[in-house]
Amino acid sequence: MNEISFPILIIVVPLISAFFIILVGLLRRDLCYPLMILTLSFSTLSSISVLKEVLWGGTIHYRLGGWLPPWGIEYVIDPLNGFVLLIVSAISLLIGITSKRMVEREFPEKATFFYCLFLLQVTGLLGIVVTGDLFNLYVFLEIASIAGYALIALGEDGAPFASFNYMIYGTVGACFYLLGVGYLYIATGSLNMADLAQILPSLLSSKVVLIAFAFFMVGIAIKMALFPLHVWLPDAYTYAPSAVSSLVAPLTTKVGAYVMIRVALTVFPPAFFIETLPAALMLRWIANGAILFGCILALAQKDLKRMLGYVLIAEIGYIALGVGFGNRNGLTGAILHILNDALMMACLFLFVGAITYQGWPRKMDQLRGLHRKMPLTAAAFVIAGLSVIGVPPTCGFFSKWYLVLGAIDSKEWLSMAILLASSLFNAILFFRVIEKAYFESGKEHGMVQRTMEIKESPLTILLPLLVLTAGVLSLGLFSGKIISGIIRFAIPVYFK
């Protein structure tokens, strides 16, 4: 096994062990969890080595079965998807570690299937990221989505319906994407991204290509829950089991955002996206809407998890906005925000998971006295919340900073105002919760008796949570390094 085969192993290992887990589960159920952790650690380690390889030695190409592109399927890893790959695998490892306790508490009898689906979901997400082929991307998109539908349906009352709703939306989105692939294939006869990037510039006036582009954008927008196509998200993520929502909430949408950057800016020429079509302009407006809408609706929520769902919609708006600015700073901000937001959201959803695990209600007005019972967990929430608001030195500030620079560069004063206002909205949102958790003692409302037994969450939940929090806190300071070391190479040449 030489290093060059890592790209395929990252995908194949989780895929195979997903099915293997079912067999193992039949014999020894307690082996499933270690197997999953082993697999996820392998993926994480190999993505680290792949990213290193890419940064030192340039883009890696892996040809499946030795077929040459554009006929065969090719896995391509450049700095952009190497970066996303690491985010996906590392966060799924951390969430994977926490899943054991949560699964035991919420649905012990379905543990085997859960681990299998969990791995399939991760496989799908990783596959979307590494592939260099548009149709192959669709296949992984469906693997991830279908695993996602099943995982979400495992949740509490209302989950099956939410999952069904998600499935309808998701399928429509996937269809749009597939239609886009089909149209492009008609026009060009190719499915390989690099190949398409060569062919497309000469075909841009073709209506078929235009329509393909539109289909792509709509399909991806549904998958990444970009306003106004976000309707499936709040329900699905609220009712999903804790371990699932903390996996899919940070990752699925971020991978969607990655696909958008990949298709709009590297498969299609960036000039087409920004200058020829008003696509970037439309994306900016939609993103403005997403940010405002997400923030305002989040204000109206009483359920903490649902509130986070709307915050997530606003955060996706940030990424889309950064892409829509169509300049270097904006794109830097968007890519950095993929990392930062994945961390923050994982942290926040895991926080909800941790308090749910301890039997704490998720309603916002019942959080009184939380910091006394679970001080570390509450501290994690505060730090992640500050990061969403954009308080330095947490990482959220730095991506916001680049987005603001992007807005200045493209002279989008309205977007800038919305960006800044949204930090204020977020401040209201999070300080409202912090106030409840810290400043109103638990003695009122007869909460004392029930909360007496509640302790800090078990180590397998607490530790990943703290790792994520440390990430949120420290990655901001290292963002200069991340940008000059990775993101600088991930931005398409057009922007230099």
Add this chain to the structure above:
Amino acid sequence: MVSAVAALLILLTGERRRNLREGWTLIASLIKCLIVVSMIPAILHGKVIEWTLMELLPGVSFQFRVDAFGLFFATLASCLWIATSVYSIGYMRGTQSMSQTRFFFCFALALHGALGIAFSANLLTLFVFYEILTVSTFPLVAHKETDEAISGGRKYLAYLLTGATLVIFSMGITYTLTGTLDFKAGGFLKGFGSDSLLKLLFATFIIGFGTKAALMPLHEWLPTAMVAPTPVSALLHAVAVVKAGVFCVLRVILYVFGPELLSALDLWIILAYVASFTILLSGMLALAQDNLKRRLAFSTINNLAIIILGASLLSPSGITGSIFHIAAHGFMKITLFFVAGAIYVKTHKEKVSELDGIGISMPVTMASFAVASLGISGIPPMAGFISKWYLCLGSLEAKEILFLLVLLASALLDIAYFGPIIYHSFFKKPAVGTPSGMAEASLWMVIPIGVCATVSVFLGISPNALVRFFQMATLAAKSVLGVD
């Protein structure tokens, strides 16, 4: 700088044992003060200490630089932290307040923020600490956990975070224009951007940082934040928060825009008018307050505006005076707040009208109050006189008689709102039924009060004593104006 981080860790570990925890606070504050003071001789010889941590943006690092102005503020903050630590131990025990660990933790964090602001080498680093300071003060304001305290905290956050977003905006523009955010004595914005853009930028900067400096009409959060425990109010008003705001405003005026650019654009006069307006109005409002702490709050707003006015005059004496006033006012105002707290702990009185005859039962406390309040009014030999004198000279140098009048009027107002308190507390008979005889607060509180009052007299008699505040102020003013 490093000690601040250490202080945090220590406070986190000293969770349960209160003696240990408070011991850590004291030790940390002493160490910090020593470190800061030890840097003074080097700086006075014209050296600049720099320390770069890492690069945050292309061209902007997470960087500290110790210059005369920053060191001036740091010395003030770290000296006053010692006093406040001692005092807050007495106060928190005296009132048997809850969640004291959170209190001391946030306190140390806030001081960390203040010192970070003092030593930041560029706007971005400064902003990082600015936000740390903002956020860490919120739990202090809301400390009592009553509805009133929480709404005070909310108001505080709402004002300051809105200000902070404006600062992000202005930093973004500055960075896009110049590609750097490093402070430079005399400013670095000259020659970039159009006049109207620079004017807008100045406005957003001043509004952004001005919220923290409680420049009218952005002052509303400050009196409301008076619900906080008194050591916090003292910290808010004398040392960390508002002074940090003023410090930031001065940094922007002197180190980002620079005197030349400001006088070229005629921006200084607008700022001076806003500051004068604040001075007069807050002085009058102070007269109308019956709650002692609220009266002090308006007096703080008044004095902060005086500092800003002095700097906006852009003349050597004006800048020296305004920088020196940061320290002078710091010592005097902290004395006043300590006194207010001591009275509250001992007698639970908060209103000015209830203070009749209190000077008889608490002589040391009230004598300190008298000294400090006369000092703020600018009566020699207190420290306030020196800074007022230079400020008046400054307005003469700038040939603006109007601002001289404003300064003199504010001195009169100061006497008008402090005078009655002194008179009533010493010369009026106490209300019937109050026990007579000495009833001072605990020594933990009286000693810091006495020390601070003494220092404010001392600074007035020999402004260069001990830590050479005055010399640092002149040095900073000279470097800004480019005079030798």
